[in-house]
Amino acid sequence: MLSTKLLYIPGVVLILTGIPLAFFPAWLRRSIIITLPPLLLLHMWTFSGGDIHVTWLGYKLTLLHLSSTGLLFASVFMFALWAGSLFALQDASPLELGSAFIYAGGAIGICLCADWITLFCYWELMALSSTLIVWCGKQQDSWRAGLRYLLIHLAGGVALLAGIGALAAAGGSLELGRLAPGGYAYWLILAGILLNAGAPPFSFWVADAYPQASPSGMVFLSAFTTKTAVFVLITAFAGANVLIPIGIYMAIYGIIYALLEQDIRRILAYSIVNQVGFMLVAVGVGTPDTLNGAQAHAVAHILYKMVLLMGAGVIMRSLGTTKARELGGALWHKMPWTTACILVGAAASMGVPFTSSFVTKSVVLSGLADAGMGFVWVLMLVCSATVVFNAGGRFPWLALFAPTATSAATSKVDAPKVTDPKGLALFAMLAGALLCLVIGWFPQSLYSALPHTAIYQPYTFGHILEQVQILAVAGALFWLTRRVLYPSASITLDTDWFLRVAVLRTWQWFSSGLATSYAKSIELLTSSQMRSYMLIFILHGPRGILARSWYTGSIALWVAVMLASYIILYNLNAIPGLNVLQQLLGR
Amino acid sequence: MRAPISSAKDSVIVSKTTSRLLWIVLSMLLLGADLIWTPHAPVSHLPQIGIYMLITLTGTVVVLGVTLGLRRLLQRGEDYYAEH
């Protein structure tokens, strides 16, 4: 039976639980959140039933297919859902939790399916449910930012659908796998996926929408959308060289915009773009080593970014703001556990030895070097060093230690609710931080889950020394420039300016121009000279029969016009060689 | 509307710290001379004199420079979008 087989698919189970989750009584919701993700994780790793297929519209769809890459991503997504929703239990709305389950179900579904149509279904579901999560943030700008987010993602979905349609129409296989370069289908699908990865020129949506979510909402958002895109890129576009410049742009964009940012959660959002850019470069190079590295680093990144965002979430819950200038400076001694977790996460993001990205980022870098991409290697080296300027150094500094800019901020810090989180939320944060360290200490456990055989050894004297040098220089530079780069109360223009200002202004200009010219032409038509000269005015004037769109007579006139033109066209078309429309349309 | 950005006092600090920084880094380069050995790096055929430091330093300084330049160009007051 197919319907029972569906319950073997973790994504479907999550979606089916997510829909009614918001309506369950609190105790039931709580127990589902605590138990379901670990159970599904166990199920994924022990499942041996083989692929699940269905036939839809004559296409064979593969709803479940366990590949090593997919399993790796799905597992870390499942952990992210679990930890994120444990963290969220404290104050997230039921709707947010339900949406998060659907959202994660979509992401996990994509990792474990093996055809483009199923992928597209999950893809749209992710766009809709993640928009709901943004809206659940209920901040001042959440609604509009969510709308921008939704519009961009639906447009991306349209590109993806057109691409998949073209793939099917060309008779190509709809199986999820490496696409042959070239053709509409290839580029449309790539565009649709890249949009979700935060590629230019739409990179702004990450920092625009994510920080508008609730403290826990952003934890979910950071884990799934961009990393799912990375997964699809690894599967279908490995070795697509066009990804290299795009990735480089994103990596540098992420650093620069994070540096100009004052809101610590937006800094982390830009840091996501930066890291995804790093992964895109690795996918674009496409050797087994860099692909391994991209996957490993995606796992590491999801984990440490989650910990950092939970830390930022704790601050936001306590103080109600995440603007660096209003944080009050000495938060670290009010919340020791949070501080510890943030520091671990930050260390992991920078690639300090014995933390997660030390063992993952270096796989990418060495892979780049082996592939002979000297220039790209240099750029990526710099990018990984400059992480100190966003997630690694600057974020914890601004969040916990930096001296305050306003006196009002310090009084907020003394409020009684500025403390560490308790219970499950603390557990979730600690679990994330612990994983960052475990991966750092036991890299082989992660490497063994990678699809290509990994022979890389991170802990050599040379490598450690290399990383220490990089961090030392970058750290020193950060420390020296920290005051210059202290954020001002401002925003930075991005390409969303075109969406939010330029288009609106053009529209206003256009519509006002249209109104004036319309008024002018009416004036001209109704002027007395015109009226006396033109008999035809009776029919065509502003109140004439032709202009009165609602009048029965004018509709009837349309009928006559259509009839006449149809008769003429049909007669002309019937004459061979005189097929007017065919010639007009160029067919 | 353009928001107030870095003051004149800030820029004085930049020039001072930058010069101080250059000295520090140069001395570190000398200290790290010939200590580095990594088979992977495309720079492994170069003399291994603090090459990672050099790359990091140049790269980071360039990024910071670009950032400061963009700051002048792109930063606006917080209520920019509310006004438009």
Added chain:
Amino acid sequence: MNHLAAIQVIIPLLCAPLCMLLRWRTGAWLIATLATWATFGVSLVLARTVILNGAITYDMGGWPAPWGISYHVDILSAFVVLIVSGVAALTLAFAYKSVQREIRPESLRAFYALLLICLAGLLGIALTGDAFNIYVFLEISSLSAYALIGMGQRRRALRAAFQYLIMGTIGATFILIGIGLLYSLTGTLNIQDLASRVEMIPTSTYGNHTLITAFAFLTVGLSLKLALFPLHLWLPNAYTYAPSVVTIFLAATATKVAVYMLLRFSFCILGQRFVFEQLTLGNILLLPSLAAILVASLVAIFQYDIKRMLAYSSIAQIGYMTLGISLNSHAGLSAGILHMFNHALMKGALFMVMGAVAYRTGSVYLSDFRGLGRRMPWTMAAFVFGGLSLMGVPLTAGFISKWILLQATLEAGWWPVTAIILLGSLLAVIYIWRVVETAYFNPRHEIEHGTEEAPLSMLLPMWVLIGANIYFGIDTSIPLHMAERAATILMSGGTL
């Protein structure tokens, strides 16, 4: 053999006077409901028979074909009859409370009688195998529709009905002229005889002028009935001011039947070779269809009366159907025919939401939707799902139509058309979203209506349709199978 085809039309036709004769008002509703459910049951049996055994021919009164009127039920007819009677059955279940509120008590019985007559007319069009009979049934359904629309509460309904009457009569007369010219050429009115004789007409290099003129009249007449752009102008008013139940019924059925007529006339009577290769109907339909998709969707975005917005969206959706036809390929036809079904599902559901909202708040202006997300959660949830289907989100029926239409256009290599289809679906996002935003995110209305959830008798049919939207979005094999077989029949000139 069996009398199913005749029974199908006779049930509503006989029950209509019964409604009028009864003094008991609830009884009228009861009879109408029973009649529609009986028709629905018959249509299911009919569809099953046709799928299993092929087309049924039934001679009315036992008079064989060239003299008497014969009913010819092939898979396309059965499909359309299924749509019409299914929607009718659900609409009648929905109607009880809504009609009580919107129609004056003394005309309640007439209302149900007219609804049944309209249903009989629509079913007749789909079932009959006689060209003139099509005209008669068309007028039966149209005349009752004018009267039904005129029953709307606001006085504008009268104007809309009158306008529709003028336009509808012109359209029907054009169809009559077309049929007359065909008769003058062939000497028969039976659709199958017509087809075989039209094929025998020798066509000179310049074509047969009578045939061409006949087809021109038919196309324009049908375009009017279809509300194909730019002859759609009667539709928004008619749908907006008609009573809710009438809007649900007409939006989900009347235009579908008009599409059916277009298919029947152009593929089965005149033949695909003549219509598409010689007259290039494909190209002539293409431009209005694309214009309908773009212009009507754009206009819908700026409407404040949500019923009117949905009416414009219907015009755009009709554009999708005719676009499928204009492709002149098996895939395109299947897409067009399948979209008839799917559109009936989603528009039926959405207009039911309008009916429920009108029942509780009295009108369906955008501003009336404020706060409804909380006060009428089930109704607004139905709107969201119906809207998702209209946008063509995966796992809804709308996605299937969109996907198949995309495939068909891509197969033909019409890239710009593909882009327009996708753009149309994005525009649908915008106009649906305005309502969702108002319902869920805007502050409540200043004046509290004391609104509560719509009664169960409204919610149930609404959610049956929503369920169908989702079910047929996941397992679409039955309607798709029927649509594809119907397309095969049409492509071979209706002879199978």
Added chain:
Amino acid sequence: MNIGAHYNYWVAIFLMMTGFYVVITHGNLIKKLIGLNLFTTSVFILYISLAKVKGGTAPIIAPGIEVYSNPLPHVLILTAIVVGVATTAVGLALVLLIYDRYGTIEEDEIRLKDDSL
């Protein structure tokens, strides 16, 4: 082709166009209905003209007559006349109701009243 021989067709077309013109240009709803009637009636004439067979008589079987006119169009037109009557009836009923609620049957004035609401 002799134009005169087909004069009944020309009459039908003339009537049709007249009716159509009245529908398009007249704002008075009653006049519109009259135009519509003209329009549909012209189609009846068209049909009946089709039925005429040269030299044929009324289709009643009688000795010595070989050629009959085609009776079918007449039958059809009987139906169409009924339809036309029904349409006019519905139309007039609507006009009456419109007069009741608007106080006028001029389309311009009706529109003004609606817009001023």
